[in-house]
Amino acid sequence: MGISSPGIGSGIDVNTIVSKLMQVESAPLADFDKKSASYLAQVSAFGNLSGALGSFQGALSPLTSLSSFQSLSALPSDSSVLSASATTKALPGSYRINVSQVAQAQTLASGGYASTTAAIGLGGSTTINFALGTVSGGTFGLAGTTLGAGVKTGGLTPGALTINGTAIATDGSTRSARLLADAINAKSGTTGVSAKAAATVTSATLFGAAGASSFGTVDTSGGGTYALTVGGVTIASQAAGVAAGAAGSIDAAALDTALTGDTAVTRALADANITVSGTAAAGTLQFTNADGSNINISEAVSGAVTGGIGNSGTANTGSTTTAISSITLESADASPITVGGTNPAAAGLTAGVGGAYLGAGFTPDPDRTAGSIVIDTSNNTLQGIAAAINKGNFGVTASLVSDGATGANATPNHLVLTSTATGASSTMRITLSGTNGNPADPGLVNLLGYDPGGVQNMSQKASALDTLANVNGIAVSSSSSSISGAIAGVSLNVSKTGSTSLTVARDTASLTSSVNSFVKAYNDLNSQIAQLSGYDAATKTGGPLLGDATVRNLQASVRRQLSQQITGLKGNLTSLSQIGISFQKDGTLTLDTGKLNKAITSNFDDIAGLFAAVGKTSDSKINFVSSTSATQAGDYAIDITTLATKGSLTSAAAVPASTVIDSDTTWIVKLNDTATAASTATITLPAGTYTPSQLATQLQSSINGVSGFANAGWSVSATVGTDGKLKLESNRYGAQSNISLVDDTGSSVSSVFGGATSVDGVDVAGTIGGYAASGDGQTLTGAAGAPVAGLKLTVDGDTIGSRGDIGFSQGYAYQLNNLASNFLGSNGYITSRTNGLNQTVKDIGKQKDALSARLVDVEARYRAQYTQLDTLVASLNSTQSYLTQQLAAIAKNG
Structure with missing residues (x-):
């Protein structure tokens, strides 16, 4: 194909002519671009409007709630003691609060073990049952033995005893359990430990044993005198010259006469805080001092005397016996007590850290979870036991702690158990039982056995405590660090012990802020609408959405809602103008704070209804x-x-006074059954004999200890009615509320519930x-x-x-929030309008593409036409040139 250069032969500028023609032909393309740009500008403007409306809705959202307008402040004078929050149900007022104790969880620790992976015990299958409850009665502390004999005469030397690192002030005058207890109690504010002296009781064999009197008849016929004193009180005396058996001689019967009834001797002993038990004639005479003071029994003899204590017919040269007692230490918060000093043994105590419940009982709490694990050869190590407890998820967590001890015989590893919940009712009781009639593995019993009312093989490192406080003179308690209900509508979150005042007042600052937020949110939206749809007379330009129906509709709808009174509202306020909100000439809202403050003072509770949804x-x-x-x-x-109603299961007959649960008893529980795995669980009931209330407590704790139920927010209550029947009831209402029990192993369900059938709940x-x-x-x-x-x-x-x-x-905020939702979202007016504009832009693009494609054909046609013209003119020019040459030649030759 040859090279084509249009216009060279004819002199016609074909390219320029075609270019000029195409400029005319393509002029509509610019119009398409202008239209597209205009529509895209509207799309962008609607995007800005959508953002502004979204911000408006975001500002309104919190204002649709009553709490934004009816909140109360609760401010403590000492925020280090507690923090507080108030709901709309609180009443303004001032409160004085004293916190004396902060809730904590119980922690138990085992003795030391050399390894965390070595087997413990013999591997016999043992079920370990955990129950949580409260300790009743008794004390937590250390029971001492009788004070050392040397204390009676020499006292307790300074520095001999320290408690929790504090030296107890003792000296040579500290010669009795009572005086030692007084010295310990003088430091209780520092140590957190108090002491109680045990009653001092004289020897049971001092005046005889096994019913045989060893008090010989006193004989002073040899010229001597005799006097018997107890605690400084003379209970018998005999002058010289009185033979044994003669009138006025002292024998066991005479002593008993003097010590019986309202006598001068008994009155003097009572004044000395001494009581009498037994008789001298029977050889059981004893003297007791309840406050722990020493009791000195002395025979004062002068001259020749026979008879008296342990003496019959032989010479009596006098005697002195001093009875001394012991002390018991009590920890104020049931924490371990550290005993030290140069000679704690003289105080009847052993150096070291210790403490246990003394004379206490344990009551399971039905509202606390209970559970069990099985330990055998597969997991009878510290690691295995800890893992099994944690997997059980029944209110107790286990960890392994090393005390850092080293050496060939070191046992640094301890199993530490902690209640997951705080409060006095989260105290643990751990019992162990074997399987198939076999006893529990003794190695596991030594490791884990713990009963506040019995054997305590684990040691308590921290006790389960409630928060204790006094609010305006009323004692209150809580199982956690939070206290609610003591002050109506107020929750207290305690941090430490101490005193503080608490002021509960209407949070007018928050209400004012909420009202201002509403006004600002509207004005911000109004400003954005004005920018997008307004007209600037100075520049004679309008916004991209000038005259747009959607924007006009939005603006009109907002203003219409703000201008109307609220219907259905019960209260004294029904319009914004009543709290100082009104329109200005430019369409913005303004707030008269004076009018708002007046409304807050007189109609505080009604303001919320102007903004929020209220029922x-x-x-x-x-x-x-x-x-x-x-x-x-x-x-x-x-x-x-x-x-x-709630689903329930009630025994067919009254539960007997005692019910025996066999070992290895497991039942399958279905709770709020919806045919899902989470609705079914297996529980274990510890073997034993139960009263009806104990059985109810155990069932409730065992079922509520199922983690799947707890995670779903499900629980049961177990009660024994006045008819003696045991009833299990779901905490859930409605048709999906139900409970059933099915036998698995051990004692049957029917042994407790008989032929009972469950009753499903009903919806309202x-x-x-x-x-x-x-x-x-x-x-x-x-x-x-x-x-x-x-x-x-x-x-x-x-x-x-x-x-x-x-x-x-x-309320207005609620209505406008809903209005905004109608304009926003996938089906909102703005979205629909934007989608329409985008579609128009696409349609314009298609038209532009079609025109562009057609212009290619037009240009090609023009080029073809002008190329043909160029060729024709070039041919004519060539012919002209040829003829000219020929004519010129002819003329020359002629």
């Missing part, structure tokens, strides 16, 4: 929960036809405003398509039929 019921047992954008404001009567049923409503447990929700659609109530109480009414209103 006020006339029946206190029915509560408004929530609503939807479909719920219409108004007053609606409430009628209940069926009350919600009724109408709202005469319109249908659906029930789910205690929740009643208005059906779709009715004015009450989405109106959700919780129904409590025990009355069916008419239950009053509910006044439902939608």
Whole structure:
């Protein structure tokens, strides 16, 4: 193909001509671009509007809740002692709070072991049962032995005893258990330990043994005298010259006469705090001093005397016997006590760290979880036991702690158990039982056996404590560091012991901030609308959305809602103007703070209704929960036809006074069964003999100890009714509430419940405003398509039929929030408008592409046409040149 250069032969500028023609032909492309740019500018503008409306909705969202307007502040004077929060149910006031104890969890530790992986015990299969409950009676501390004999005469030397690192002030005058207890108690504020002296009791064999008297008749006929004193009180005396058996001689019978009834001797002994038991004639005479003071029994003899204590017919040269007692240490918070000093043994104590419950009992708490694990050859190591406990997830966690001891015989490893919950009722009791009639493995018993009312093989490192406080003179307690209910509507979160005042007041600052947030949110939106759809007379330019119907609709809808009074609102306030909010000439809102403050003072509780969705019921047992954008404001009567109930299982007959649960007893529990694995679990009941209340407690704790149930928020209560029947009841209301028990191993379910059948729960049923409503447990929700659609109530109480009414209103923030939702979202007006604009831009693009494609053909046609013209003209020019040459030649030759 040859090279083509249009215009060379003809002189016609074909390229320029075609280019000029194509400029004319392609002129519409620029119009398409202008239209597309205009629509894209509107898309961008709607994006800005959407963002502004989203910000507006975000600012409104928290204002749709009552708590944003009815909050109260709770400010302590000492925030290091506690923090506090108040709900709308709180009452303004001032409170004085003293915290004397902060809740903590119990911690137990085992003795030391050389290895964490070595087998413990013989490997016999042993079930370890954990129960949580409270300790009753008794004390936690150390029981000492009788003070050393040298204390009677020499006292307790300074520095001989320290408690929890504090030296007890003792000296040569500290010669009795009472005086030692006084010295210890003088330091209790520092040590946290108090002491009690045991009663001092004289020897049981001093005046005889086995019923045989060893008090010989006193004989002073040889010229001597005799006097018997007890604790400084003379109980018998005999002058010189009195023969044995003669009138006035002292024998066992005479002593008993002097010590019986209201005598001068008994009155003197009582004044000395000494009581008498037994008789001298029977050889059982003893003297007791309840306060722990020493009792000195002395025979004062002068001259020749026979008879007396342990003496019959032989010379008596006098005697002195001193009875001394012991002390018991008590820890104020049931924590271990450290005993030290240069001679603690003289105080009847052993150096070291220790402590146990003394004379206490244990009561399982039915509201605390219980559980069990099985230890055998597969897991009978510290590591295996700890893993099994943690996997059980029944309120106790296990860890392994090393005390760092080294050496060939070191045993540094300890199993440490901690209750997952705080509170006095989270104290552990750990019992062990064997399987198939075999006893529990003794190695595991030595490791884990712990009963506050019995053997305590583990040592308590921290006791389970409640938080104890005094609020305006009223003692209160809580199982956690939080206290609620002591002050109506106020929750206290305790950090440490101490005193503080608490001021509960209306949080007017938060309310004012919420109102200002509402005004600002509207003004920000209004400003953005003005920028996007307004007209600037100075520049004679309009915003990208000038005259747009969607924007006009939005602006008009917002202003219309703000200008209307709220319907269905029960209270003194129904419009924004009543709290100082009004429109200005430029369309913005302004707030008159003086008017707002006046409204806060006189109508604090009503302000929330201007902004939030409010439902006020006339029946206190029915509560408004929530609503939807479909719920219409108004007053609606409430009628209940069926009350919600819980699923239950009740024994067919009264439970006997004692029920024996065999070893290896496991039952399958189905709770709130919805055919899911989470609804079914296997529980273990510890072997033993149970009273009805004990059996109820054990069942409730065992079922509630199932982690799957706890994670779902499910639990049961177990009670014994006045008819003696045992009842298990789910905490859940409604048709999905149920409970059943099935035999697995050991004692059968029927041995406790007989032929009982379970009863499923029932959903609440009724109408709202005469319109249908659906029930789910205690929740009643208005059906779709009715004015009450989405109106959700919780129904409590025990009355069916008419239950009053509910006044439902939608505040401005709530209404505008719903309005914003109608414009935003995948089906909103703005989204639809934006989608339409984008589609228009696409259509313009298609038209532009079509025109561009057509222009290619037009250009090709032009080029073809002008190329042909160029060729024709070039040919004519060539012919002209040829003819010219020929004519010129002819003329020359002619």
